[in-house]
Amino acid sequence: MNRPLRALLIAAVLASPALGATDVSMAGGDIRFPVPDGWVPIMQSEGEKETQVFQVPGSSAADATLARVSIAVQKVPNLNGFQQFSGNLRSHATALPEYAPGKANSPTENVYTAKEGAVKLDYFERYFYSKGYAIQLRCIRPAGDAKFSAAFDKGCADVAARMPS
Template sequence: MSFLRTISSSIIALAATLLLAGTLHAADVSMANGSVQFHTPDDWVDILDTQGDPEVHVFQVPDTSATGKVSLSRVTVTVKQVGDISGFQQYVSTSSAKALTLPGYKAAAVPPRPNTFVYTAQESGAQYSYSERYWLKDGNAIQLRCLRPSESAAGPAWKAAFEKGCDGIAAKLK
């Protein structure tokens, strides 16, 4: 019986190791057949990517504080084929309308910028800060959505690094 227990333990340990090894740290990302390219900070973890239309990449931004154990800070880049400015405007309108339905939605008091939406909303009982930016490039609507807990025990340095990472991607997506 101990032989089977040892084998079972070994299989579980191997599976856990493979799962951890399968977690991809982000770096250079190419989407929409190479027309959308950007680089993420090395400590961001690529937790989801889909192919097709839309094409989506989701990155976890690690927060090692107590806040990070219950809240998931993440950045999503979505690329959707729209063809022209009319399709782009429709995509932005539809996406921003979804934000209005989030529990506790409240627009942030920041100067308006074109195709940019900054707001807070509730997620799993916690207050989150959202930033959504949109671009039209080569017939594709591109959405960059950055969300993090409004308050994190990680402190202002972590928040600044999060914002810097989002701004870095935004600069490449323009």
């Protein structure tokens, strides 16, 4: 293979937004982002508020059952609508059993723990406003397995970094 063609192919691969990822399209194609290939789609809803949920296989049966990521998208008229969307979801979170706030790194994040059944879960939510849509990325995982938690958190951070804004 000649050198310029090889350089072009390498540049194309490096410019790809997500190698080993599955592209997700929501809101009639207005919102697009990649998720890791290993994430299994388990639910999708359409309507005024569109949601996609992915199960994230883990290192144990408990992780595989409980670890999941959801993306909710809703058309809003303006930034006030976005603030109402995120405020309503944050309010809902505080009503979860044994809710305990964590330390968020930005105003668009919500970090907390809560119980689901008998299991304590870590929640990481991130809010985005793009093309007239309010978007919530919600990552939920059980604590305890450091290796799984690190991989899960990296996947969530990668999706957050690729959300349209």
